[in-house]
Amino acid sequence: MRKANRAAPDLAIEILSPATAVNDRGRKKQLLARHRVREYWLVDPETATIEVYALNGEQFALASSASECERVRSPLLPDLALLPGDLLPA
Numbered sequence: 001m002r003k004a005n006r007a008a009p010d011l012a013i014e015i016l017s018p019a020t021a022v023n024d025r026g027r028k029k030q031l032l033a034r035h036r037v038r039e040y041w042l043v044d045p046e047t048a049t050i051e052v053y054a055l056n057g058e059q060f061a062l063a064s065s066a067s068e069c070e071r072v073r074s075p076l077l078p079d080l081a082l083l084p085g086d087l088l089p090a
Contacts, residue, residue, distance in 0.1 A: 008035040011076055015087070016044045033059050039076040043087050050084045 012032050014024045024042060032040050033055060040053040040060055048068035054075045055061035064073040072082045 008032075008037050010038045012037050012039075013041040013043060013087075016042055016046075029054070029060055030055070038066050039063075039074060041074075043070075043084065045088050048088060050087070 001051055014020075014028065022042075029040060036055065038055050040055075042053070044050075044053045050066050050072050051062060052064045052066075052074055054063040063075050066072045066084055068084050070083070072080060072084070073077060074080050
């Protein structure tokens with residue numbers, strides 16, 4: 001029998017919805033920081049934006065943001081070339 005992996009991921013990505021946005025920006029963000037997730041992205045389909053938060057000590061700090069025609073800049077994935085629209089339905 002295999003043991004479950006209890007390590008936190010390096011990156012977590014949340015697609016915001018009106019019903020969960022407050023939780024994703026608050027409680028979930030704090031929980032991921034406590035578990036040492038290195039980077040947390042919030043993708044907002046309504047505004048076609050992505051906010052990239054990097055772990056800074058024990059909490060997340062906004063590292064960058066991108067609107068629909070800007071490329072995402074990720075400290076964790078510096079070679080990434082991604083537009084917010086690449087993560088959103090057409």
